[in-house]
Ligand SMILES: [Zn+2]
C-alpha cells in the first residue's frame with residue numbers, strides 16, 4: 458500500500474486532532490479528557506481498549522491473526538507553562554501548555570490507529586498502541602510497566618516518535634545506540650556554622666564551601682569522563698542566605714547528571730558524591746547528598762533502527778535521514794526500550810522558513826506537516842515489522 462498517500466489523506470484530520478489537544482492541555486497523570494477522546498476513537502476503529510492504566514493511560518489492542526506483537530507508544534501530557542503564542546488554537550487552560558509536542562504525538566497515534574485498522578490486509582500480528590500519561594517527570598512509562606502494560610501480550614518490538622523542532626520538517630532522526638541520556642537529579646545540603654558577616658573566622662561558611670563545590674564539580678566531565686564518552690553535570694540551583702551581613706548556617710545545591718551508559722553513570726555519581734562530601738570536609742562543613750534516578754539512557758536497537766532508516770529513505774529519500782540525531786535530554790520511553798528492542802524516532806517539525814521555537818518554551822509550535830510524516834513512517838515501519 459502507498460503509505461505516504463494514505464497518511465497525506467489524513468492531513469486535515471490530524472491537524473484538527475492536534476489543535477483540539479493543543480487547546481485543551483492536561484498535566485501529567487491528569488490527562489482525562491485526552492484519554493477519553495483517544496479511547497473512544499480507538500473503540501470506534503475496533504480496538505480492544507483498556508483505560509486507566511497508570512491512572513490515565515490508554516492501551517489499544519488490534520489482533521490481526523498470528524504474527525509478531527509490536528507496540529507503538531505516544532505520550533499525552535502537557536507542561537505547566539503559560540502559552541505565549543497568538544494562534545487560533547492557543548491553550549484554553551491557563552498555565553498549562555503542550556510545549557513539547559505531545560499533542561502532535563496523540564494526533565500521530567490516532568492517525569496510525571486509523572490506517573492500521575483500515576488496512577488489515579497489509580499486516581499480520583498484534584498491534585499494541587500505548588498512550589502514556591505523565592512523561593514530563595511523572596515517570597508514566599515506569600508506572601505503566603508496573604501496571605503490566607508489557608505483558609498480555611508482551612511486545613516483540615517497540616516504536617516511539619517525538620516531533621523535533623531542532624530539525625526541519627521533512628527530516629527524520631533514527632540512530633542506533635544511545636540517543637537520549639540517562640538522567641539523575643541530585644540534591645546536597647551543606648551545613649556549616651552561621652555568624653556575623655564581619656567575623657567569618659567564627660563561622661564555617663556554607664556559601665564559600667558551596668562555591669568551591671560548584672567549581673570542583675566541573676572537573677568530573679573534564680577530568681574523569683573520557684573525551685570519547687559523554688556526560689553532563691549541571692548545578693541548577695544554589696540556595697543560601699538572605700542578608701548582606703550574615704553568614705548563613707547552610708546551603709543547598711540541586712542539579713542533574715546525564716550520561717549515555719551505565720558504567721559512566723555509576724562513575725559520575727561516585728565522583729559527584731566524593732567531591733561534595735570531600736570539599737565540605739575540607740572546609741569543616743558537613744554535606745549530605747541525595748541522588749534520585751529519573752530515567753535510564755534511551756538506547757535504540759540496531760536491527761529495528763536499520764529497518765526504520767530504510768523506511769525513511771524509501772518514503773522520503775536519503776536526504777531526509779539525518780544521521781546522529783542525539784540529545785542529552787531524557788525521555789521515559791527509555792523504560793520501554795530497556796525491555797523491548799525498538800527505535801525512538803525523531804520526526805523533524807521545525808519551520809522551513811523561520812527559526813523553530815525550542816521545546817518547553819512558551820512560544821513552542823510545530824510545522825504541522827510533521828503529523829503526516831510521523832504517521833507515514835510509523836505505519837510503514839509497523840507493516841514491515843508485521844509483514
Ligand atoms: Zn518534554
Ligand SMILES: [Zn+2]
Nearest residue numbers: 557558559619
Ligand atoms: Zn516530550
